[in-house]
Amino acid sequence: MEQLAYLNMIAKVTIGKIYFDHINEVEITESVTELSDVAKIILPRFYKQLDGKYPLDYIKAGDVVKIEFGYVETGINTEFEGYVREISADIPLEIICDQVYPIRQNNFVKSYGAVTLKNLLTDITKGTFIKKIESPDVNMGKYLVNNASTYQVLDKVKEQFGFFGKIKGDLLSVGFAWDWRPGFTVKHTYDMQANVKQNDLKYKSKDSFNVRVRVKIRNKKSKEAYIEVGSKDKDATVHTIEYAADTTKVAKEIAEARLKKSVYTGYTGSITGFGFPLTHAGDSLVIKDSREPYREGTYLIEKVTKTYNSSGISRKNELAFKI
Numbered sequence: 001m002e003q004l005a006y007l008n009m010i011a012k013v014t015i016g017k018i019y020f021d022h023i024n025e026v027e028i029t030e031s032v033t034e035l036s037d038v039a040k041i042i043l044p045r046f047y048k049q050l051d052g053k054y055p056l057d058y059i060k061a062g063d064v065v066k067i068e069f070g071y072v073e074t075g076i077n078t079e080f081e082g083y084v085r086e087i088s089a090d091i092p093l094e095i096i097c098d099q100v101y102p103i104r105q106n107n108f109v110k111s112y113g114a115v116t117l118k119n120l121l122t123d124i125t126k127g128t129f130i131k132k133i134e135s136p137d138v139n140m141g142k143y144l145v146n147n148a149s150t151y152q153v154l155d156k157v158k159e160q161f162g163f164f165g166k167i168k169g170d171l172l173s174v175g176f177a178w179d180w181r182p183g184f185t186v187k188h189t190y191d192m193q194a195n196v197k198q199n200d201l202k203y204k205s206k207d208s209f210n211v212r213v214r215v216k217i218r219n220k221k222s223k224e225a226y227i228e229v230g231s232k233d234k235d236a237t238v239h240t241i242e243y244a245a246d247t248t249k250v251a252k253e254i255a256e257a258r259l260k261k262s263v264y265t266g267y268t269g270s271i272t273g274f275g276f277p278l279t280h281a282g283d284s285l286v287i288k289d290s291r292e293p294y295r296e297g298t299y300l301i302e303k304v305t306k307t308y309n310s311s312g313i314s315r316k317n318e319l320a321f322k323i
Contacts, residue, residue: 007275010076011069011308013041015084015095018058024092025309026067028080030281032164032302032320035154036099039067039080043093059087065097069308071275079306081169099167103128103150110145117157117174120145124153125172135174136163166282187298188277190317192289197314198272201287203295209263212236215251227251230259261321266297268319275313279304284323298323 013020024042031037063084070076083101088094108124117138125133128150145153154172158165165174190196212230227248230236239262241254267287279285279301286298302320307313 007071007073009069009275009308009313010072011067012076013068014064014066015041015059016063023308026069026079026307028067028306030304030306032166032281032300035151035158035165035167037080037082039065039082039097041065041067041095041097043095056087056089056093059084059095061085061087062101065095067097069275069313071313074276077278100151103130103154104152106149107147108145108150108153109147110143112140112143115140115143120153120157121172121174124150129170130167130172131170133172133174135172164282186280186283187286188279188283189286189288190271190273190277192287193291195273195277196271197274198316201267201269201271201319203267204265206263206265210236211259211262212238213255213259213262214238214240215255215258216241217246217248217251227255229255230263264322266322267295267299270316270318272314272316275315279315279317285317285319 011021011023011026013023013026020043022044024044026039026041028037028039061084065080065082065084066078067080068076068078080097082097082099084095085098085101086096088096103125106128110123112120117140118133118135120140120143121133121135124145130150140157148156154165158174163174165172167173192199210231210233212228212232214226214228217225217227229252239258241258271285271287273279281301281304283301284298285301287296289295299322300320301317303318305316305318307316
């Protein structure tokens with residue numbers, strides 16, 4: 001893949017009605033543990049005036065943003081669509097964007113004697129750009145929303161229940177980490193001897209993981225009850241799933257499923273490629289290695305940092321667990 005060094009980069013950034021064909025840098029972060037992708041745009045220090053005004057005069061929080069980049073020879077791809085969240089007054093001009101700006105601005109007050117996760121999500125996304133919801137039908141019991149935006153409720157529920165939540169366009173997808181189904185992901189391949197720009201991986205054996213998983217059990221007497229599986233070492237890393245299982249049997253099944261994805265023989269860390277393949281958070285990555293084939297495997301990509309700057313285009317993929 002040495003020919004990548006000779007490809008010509010191209011980028012297009014549209015903010016509101018303003019189009020920029022020259023930028024210093026773009027950094028886009030995608031993560032399955034975060035609801036929104038985040039983009040940082042840095043404009044040149046002395047960007048040309050537009051009709052006698054500077055770019056800052058045309059840009060405001062809430063403006064629609066579209067970021068495209070790629071190679072002239074292979075095509076340009078839409079890498080981010082969202083909204084301006086913050087504008088720095090520093091030089092060079094830095095613009096921070098996300099996909100959830102509109103749902104940070106609304107407000108809800110709701111009280112439920114009992115509610116399922118799906119019904120709660122449906123209620124707090126009414127009137128927003130979110131039109132479709134995919135989520136498990138978990139019973140949350142009593143729940144109070146007190147002067148909180150859609151984003152604040154989603155963030156709180158995500159933290160409480162420990163799920164992977166993601167907004168893409170008008171779709172809100174929610175899924176538990178321990179119930180991740182790799183068949184839903186797009187599969188990419190990195191060959192250690194061909195299309196890897198940087199390798200920050202560590203190969204670990206199953207026995208070297210010191211992990212314990214804890215799952216809460218629903219208790220009618222409101223007493224704290226948990227099931228734990230994995231390492232009994234007091235210094236073990238504890239992964240707590242705040243899902244109130246109905247029985248010890250269900251709690252143990254959930255805990256063991258999560259432990260299986262946390263403890264394995266394989267890679268941890270990150271691996272960086274070029275502008276393609278177009279890896280995204282939530283996709284699966286097949287790692288090929290002709291020199292050490294026993295290390296080959298497929299992994300869930302938890303986070304991708306996409307960068308466009310004078311050094312080229314790169315995609316840094318941080319791995320979650322082995323599939």
